[in-house]
Amino acid sequence: MLSMQNISMVYRTETVETHALRDFSLDVEEGEFVSVTGPSGSGKTTFLNIAGLLEGFTSGRYSLDGKDTTQLDDASRSRLRNEKIGFIFQSFNLIPELDIFDNVDVPLRYRGFDSAERRRRIDSVLDMVGLASRKKHLPSQLSGGQQQRVAIARALAGEPRFLLADEPTGNLDSAMADSVMELLEDINSKGTTIIMVTHEPSLAARARRNIFVRDGQLSVEDAGLKVAIGS
Amino acid sequence: MLRYYVKLGALSIRRNSILSALMVAAIATGIGACMTIVNINYVMGGDPIPHKSKVLYHVQLDSWDPLEAAREPDFPPSQVTYRDGTALLAAAEARRQVLSYRSSRVVEPAERDQLPFMVNGRSTSADFFTMFDTPFLYGAGWGASADEGQEHVAVITKEINERLFGGRNSVGRFIVMNGDSYRISGVMNSWAPTPKFYDVNNQSFGDAEEVYFPLSVSIAKEISSDGNTNCWKPVGENSYQAFLNSECVWLQFWVELHSVEEKEAYMLFLDAYAETQKALGRFARPINNRLSNVMQWMAVEEVVDDDIQVLLGLAVLFLIVCLLNTIGLLLAKIMRRCGDISLRRALGASRSAIFSQYIVEAGLIGLTGGLFGVALTWAGLQGIRGLYGNSGFLERLVSMDWVMVLAAVGLAVVAALGAALYPTWRACKIQPASQLNSL
Numbered sequence: 100m101l102s103m104q105n106i107s108m109v110y111r112t113e114t115v116e117t118h119a120l121r122d123f124s125l126d127v128e129e130g131e132f133v134s135v136t137g138p139s140g141s142g143k144t145t146f147l148n149i150a151g152l153l154e155g156f157t158s159g160r161y162s163l164d165g166k167d168t169t170q171l172d173d174a175s176r177s178r179l180r181n182e183k184i185g186f187i188f189q190s191f192n193l194i195p196e197l198d199i200f201d202n203v204d205v206p207l208r209y210r211g212f213d214s215a216e217r218r219r220r221i222d223s224v225l226d227m228v229g230l231a232s233r234k235k236h237l238p239s240q241l242s243g244g245q246q247q248r249v250a251i252a253r254a255l256a257g258e259p260r261f262l263l264a265d266e267p268t269g270n271l272d273s274a275m276a277d278s279v280m281e282l283l284e285d286i287n288s289k290g291t292t293i294i295m296v297t298h299e300p301s302l303a304a305r306a307r308r309n310i311f312v313r314d315g316q317l318s319v320e321d322a323g324l325k326v327a328i329g330s
Numbered sequence: 331m332l333r334y335y336v337k338l339g340a341l342s343i344r345r346n347s348i349l350s351a352l353m354v355a356a357i358a359t360g361i362g363a364c365m366t367i368v369n370i371n372y373v374m375g376g377d378p379i380p381h382k383s384k385v386l387y388h389v390q391l392d393s394w395d396p397l398e399a400a401r402e403p404d405f406p407p408s409q410v411t412y413r414d415g416t417a418l419l420a421a422a423e424a425r426r427q428v429l430s431y432r433s434s435r436v437v438e439p440a441e442r443d444q445l446p447f448m449v450n451g452r453s454t455s456a457d458f459f460t461m462f463d464t465p466f467l468y469g470a471g472w473g474a475s476a477d478e479g480q481e482h483v484a485v486i487t488k489e490i491n492e493r494l495f496g497g498r499n500s501v502g503r504f505i506v507m508n509g510d511s512y513r514i515s516g517v518m519n520s521w522a523p524t525p526k527f528y529d530v531n532n533q534s535f536g537d538a539e540e541v542y543f544p545l546s547v548s549i550a551k552e553i554s555s556d557g558n559t560n561c562w563k564p565v566g567e568n569s570y571q572a573f574l575n576s577e578c579v580w581l582q583f584w585v586e587l588h589s590v591e592e593k594e595a596y597m598l599f600l601d602a603y604a605e606t607q608k609a610l611g612r613f614a615r616p617i618n619n620r621l622s623n624v625m626q627w628m629a630v631e632e633v634v635d636d637d638i639q640v641l642l643g644l645a646v647l648f649l650i651v652c653l654l655n656t657i658g659l660l661l662a663k664i665m666r667r668c669g670d671i672s673l674r675r676a677l678g679a680s681r682s683a684i685f686s687q688y689i690v691e692a693g694l695i696g697l698t699g700g701l702f703g704v705a706l707t708w709a710g711l712q713g714i715r716g717l718y719g720n721s722g723f724l725e726r727l728v729s730m731d732w733v734m735v736l737a738a739v740g741l742a743v744v745a746a747l748g749a750a751l752y753p754t755w756r757a758c759k760i761q762p763a764s765q766l767n768s769l
């Protein structure tokens with residue numbers, strides 16, 4: 100479903116060449132819940148950006164849902180991103196001047212749904228994350244946990260095949276983090292594939308599969324992760 | 331999506347209210363300054379009789395000094411002599427022709443309690459009203475027979491009718507001017523051709539006259555012109571008859587010609603007339619007769635002062651400076667929205683969607699700037715009125731019609747869109763992943 104083969108990403112400046120990913124290969128099957136861990140600067144975020152079509156790569160091949168993304172133009176990448184992928188960010192990334200309803204509405208607008216369909220989807224996902232009564236609130240009127248739930252609702256509104264989560268609980272206290280994780284597990288149990296970058300071993304352990312990234316390369320998977328984290 | 335972009339634009343304007351206000355102020359100031367001058371230029375340089383300006387021709391005959399042109403390098407005089415004017419009028423070679431000159435009168439009201447008062451008048455042949463399509467409230471102009479019979483008839487304006495007859499239909503009643511009684515044949519409705527094309531020698535932006543009477547009557551009464559009179563050689567004997575026979579130019583002659591053929595035929599007629607005058611010892615200069623339609627005549631006479639054109643250029647430059655400021659402000663605003671743009675790109679917005687969103691926002695700013703610009707234009711025009719006082723011309727000069735209002739708003743929107751192109755292009759170049767933490 101998600102297939103990366105020998106992906107390399109090199110950032111070049113006039114004086115420095117940084118290899119963010121080197122010959123990175125990974126296959127993720129439909130319905131998996133994969134956690135990605137690794138030290139800072141290891142290439143986790145670069146991997147997530149490439150997986151989410153947020154940036155290109157220097158070499159290799161990346162297929163998403165059977166579609167080779169290598170030669171796609173901007174409009175096609177944007178459409179694929181909109182239809183197939185939902186994003187959850189550490190800092191929620193809600194638009195402060197839009198209320199909750201309009202924040203969730205953003206990806207649906209670019210999909211071109213009519214107003215009734217958008218309203219149906221928004222009501223449904225806000226109900227699912229337990230914020231149906233808050234849709235006229237601004238993000239600043241919600242707690243951090245509630246804001247992240249709105250971000251999850253926004254990611255789910257387009258009914259994507261993938262959820263890409265970058266430290267989704269990084270800005271939350273443990274109770275809120277646990278609540279968000281339960282929500283992600285629930286979403287995954289309904290068939291949505293999730294790839295989650297996290298620093299928290301306890302959260303990574305709740306994923307069905309764990310991968311460890313070091314120096315831009317896939318270093319260890321599954322049992323090895325626990326060794327690496329434990330060491 | 332347009333409604334969505336308008337909503338986002340309005341939200342963004344509110345969110346960055348100070349930057350937005352500065353942009354609106356920059357556009358409004360530029361538009362206000364530019365449109366104030368454009369409006370003056372528009373009013374002064376407009377077509378005073380658009381439905382007929384291409385078929386009305388001003389006639390020039392070169393009866394001037396053999397040693398010196400009436401106006402360098404080789405312009406014939408702007409007006410005609412009485413001899414030539416009446417000869418052309420009598421020849422009646424055009425569909426219509428009118429010979430006229432400006433002459434004021436003293437009106438003596440019938441009511442004992444009203445004092446006599448001066449009016450601007452025009453002595454004219456009968457075709458004046460039909461040629462220039464003057465609007466009538468009551469009655470009409472007089473016929474050619476009234477000219478020939480030297481009948482004491484007159485056309486008065488609505489204002490004079492209001493003053494003398496309380497606004498009632500006064501056709502058939504009499505008005506006494508300079509001791510003579512004139513039967514009123516028509517009451518003219520409001521008529522303010524700007525410029526006053528039929529006589530630009532005498533206050534080209536002045537008001538139209540208040541009373542009109544037959545030229546033949548004025549000549550018989552030996553009433554002289556109040557307008558511009560130019561002579562290239564002495565009149566000789568000090569008498570009205572000598573003045574009529576002199577080479578002084580003081581009358582305006584216009585003809586109505588509906589086709590190229592008619593114009594060519596009339597030109598041949600003028601040249602033939604000039605030849606006959608040469609045979610009589612006049613017209614010593616090379617034949618140099620001219621026919622100019624209304625707008626050509628306005629250009630020849632340079633009715634719109636060069637200073638206005640210079641001011642217009644300066645105003646456009648000022649608008650450009652304001653727009654350059656707007657570009658800088660828009661760029662600053664968009665760079666502050668990098669996080670928003672990155673997020674929208676991540677959530678599926680294509681570059682063209684981002685472009686549309688920000689160009690619509692720029693359009694909204696332009697529209698707001700345009701509306702404020704209209705207000706500033708109005709204020710600028712009122713300022714001009716404050717400086718130069720009140721007159722009919724100034725009233726017209728400082729009034730904005732809907733064309734100018736739309737032009738001001740349209741120019742503001744187009745200018746804002748133009749100014750937004752570069753900042754919006756920069757916005758489109760922002761990568762989805764680049765600024766996600768800066769929201």
